[in-house]
Amino acid sequence: MLSFWPQYLAISPFYIVFTVFMLWPVIYSLYLAFHRWDGLGDITFVGFQQFRFLFKDPVFWLSVRNTLVIWVLSTVPMLFGALVLATLLNSVRRFKGFYRIALFLPNVTSIVAVAIFFSAVFSNNFGLVNAILHMVGLPEVPWLSNPWTIKVVIAMLMTWQWTGYNMIIYLAGLQAIPGEVYEAAKIDGAGPIRTFFRITVPILKPIILFTIIISTINGLQSFSEPQVLFGSNAANANLGGPGQAGLTTLLYFYQSAFANNDYGYGAAIVWTFFLFILVLVIINWRLVQRGKKS
Structure with missing residues (x-):
């Protein structure tokens, strides 16, 4: 020994x-x-007093709704876009390494720098997006002051950051598929779209469900994006932007614990949300098991 x-x-x-x-x-x-x-x-x-107050706290439930909406708006286009990009990249013969690095680069870029960049691009008054809309004769959009567009901007930021990461995972799965499968489908007269939905998606189903689980865990933990976009020292009424539209659960936890110095209530928030994420992960895990059996 x-x-x-x-x-x-x-x-x-x-x-x-x-x-x-x-x-x-x-x-x-x-x-x-x-x-x-x-x-x-x-x-x-205080026993369960913190949790009893938590379930009656309207701001907490608002943060949960915001987090779920942002998660859906970011996860669905992110995973679909990553799968499409992986399929296209798998068929590329030249400069494949360059495209991989270029598409994966956002994932290793500082999220603070990216959030600052997005806040400038989508600025209501001097943003590049509104300038382009004005040039083509379209009405300007209050990206950072409207409740829905706030969520859209945060979701686009998260999509831009994580699409390349999931694309690499899908690309690894695509490269494991024998080329004879696609050649047989081509001989049978299947086009690119039919091949994608009839061959690529079913074969990659376990990997797709795995990325859904990872995206669920990462997407529900959105914190840095709204914190940098709308400021970490904002008053409680404006935390997460106008109308608290960008207030996520982890941002509310941070504000309660470290800004309001209520560490017990902050701990209650984060543990309740942890159990919520755990339930969603278990649901996704059961879907993975069902996919494997089928």
Whole structure:
């Protein structure tokens, strides 16, 4: 047994760092969810009082609705676009490496820089998008002040960031499909669109469901996008933009815990939302299992 101590000692830094900076904060946040604490004073046990108030909090449910709408607006076009791009890229013969890097680059770009860029492009007064609309004679759109267009801008930002990531996953799956399958379909007279929906999509069904699960986890954790677009120091009434249209659940958690110094209520928010995400992931996992059986 003692002969294994050098190996255990060699890998111990990872587990020590993981325990101190990741596992312990998670456990402590669950403890705080049942207590009231402002970060400086005494910690007071309140039981389920935080959760009872949470379920009656209209701002919390508004943040949940906003998060779900943004998630749907971003996930559906993102996954479809990623699959189409992967299919097109799989048929490219020249400069394939260049296209891969160019399409994957948004995923490794700083989200803060991208959010600042999007806030400038979609600015109500001097934005590039409104300037183009004005040039072609179309009415300008209040992108960052209308409740629906706020969600659209955040969804487009997330779509732009994650499309390349999912495209790489789909491309790996496409390259595993034998070329004889497509050649047989071509001989039978199947066109590109029919081949896409009759061959590509069914074969990639497990991978598509996997990306749905990953996109569910990532999409429901939107935080940096509305925080940078509308400012992290905004008052509670304007948090997430006009009408709180861009207020996501994690942004509301951040505001409650770190701006209002209500760490117990913030912990209750994040644990409730964690269970909500877990339910959605389990549903998607069951869909994956059903897809494998079929």
